[in-house]
Amino acid sequence: MRTIADDTRTNILGEQFIPDHVFIYLAKGAIRVFDGNKSHTFKAGDACIARKNRLAKYELLDSKEGFEPILFCFDEPFLQEFQKKHGSEQTYVASTDTFIKIPNSDLIKSFIKSVKPYYKGVMQLDEAFEDVKYEELLIILLKSQPGLAAVLFEFRKPGKIDLEEFMTRNYKFNVSLNRFAYLTGRSLSSFKRDFKTIFNDTPNHWLVQKRLEEAYFLIDKKNQKSSDIYLSLGFEDLSHFSYSFKQSFGMTPTELTDKKKEASR
Structure with a gap:
């Protein structure tokens, strides 16, 4: 079961290693992230992809409205199945950033709104809708930012580096x-x-x-x-x-x- 969350102390905030690609949408609050090279600040209404196999630190910023992130974790089996089904091609050079900002769009806003009825427990999606909503989100992301294919469908393990x-x-x-x-x-x-x-x-x-x-x-x-x-x-x-x-x-x-x-x- 893949999960999403809006708790004020989500597990991802305690993680410094990102094991799977994560879509993050901030419904409320603000957060500062640092990946060893750059710092980024995301506020309510912002969205991004946190890349897998990266290190990151997260700092909640003070906010009167509280903190409500919505998270979708794209694991490798799901992405491989999606690629087989839709034939997405890596025709772009992959970004090197750990956090890739997703532009605000009506499609993203409508999708976030559509997910609300399917919340279950601690921000789990109802299993009957889980794969459908994950697939829908991924189609929206690739439609608005085709270059994400080069990031999301890279399945090789990290290579030897300096x-x-x-x-x-x-x-x-x-x-x-x-x-x-x-x-x-x-x-x-x-x-x-x-x-x-x-x-x-x-x-x-x-x-x-x-x-x-x-x-x-x-x-x-x-x-x-x-x-x-x-x-x-x-x-x-x-x-x-x-x-x-x-x-x-x-x-x-x-x-x-x-x-x-x-x-x-």
């Missing part, structure tokens, strides 16, 4: 080494071996140190609080972050802040 560039850009993402290996087109053993050759360090140690160095910079130079940055830097627990920070720099984030204040007097 490991140093990828890790330097994506070290803040809190995902497993298996995931990093997959996204760089390597087995886990090959990833660790190449990593050691390039960085002369183990992935786990390098990731922690890189994140801590960034934390020190943000606290020391940008006057940010540890409680505001530890999650965005890939740490799951504030106390563990503070402990690791002290192990590396001989002082806790709070002590660094106090030291700065004392020096400025």
Whole structure:
């Protein structure tokens, strides 16, 4: 069962790896997304495709009207079946963006309105209408933006890419080494071996140190609080972050802040 959702704390907000292509429509609220290269802000009425096999961070923005996204996850079996049925061709060069904005249109608005009667439970579609509505949405998307075919119907696994560039850009993402290996087109053993050759360090140690160095910079130079940055830097627990920070720099984030204040007097 594929699902859509409009809950204020949807699972996708907690995900940093996008396993399937996702159509996102914001019925209410606003969200900021970051993919390691670019930041995008989407507001009520905006729609986009979040590409599979990408990393992303999501930040809910304050909104009096609440937050209501509508999500459609296009998994590979459905897309392959759709392509066989409709014969969609990849005649365009695929976009490299993680988030591809979908232009506002009457077709999209009418479709979103038409889905409402079929909501069931936590934003699941009634099974009797599920495939029909997914197919309808995909036809609308390809009609309004034919270039999406090159993105949606690309079924190859990620190829081997520049490991140093990828890790330097994506070290803040809190995902497993298996995931990093997959996204760089390597087995886990090959990833660790190449990593050691390039960085002369183990992935786990390098990731922690890189994140801590960034934390020190943000606290020391940008006057940010540890409680505001530890999650965005890939740490799951504030106390563990503070402990690791002290192990590396001989002082806790709070002590660094106090030291700065004392020096400025």
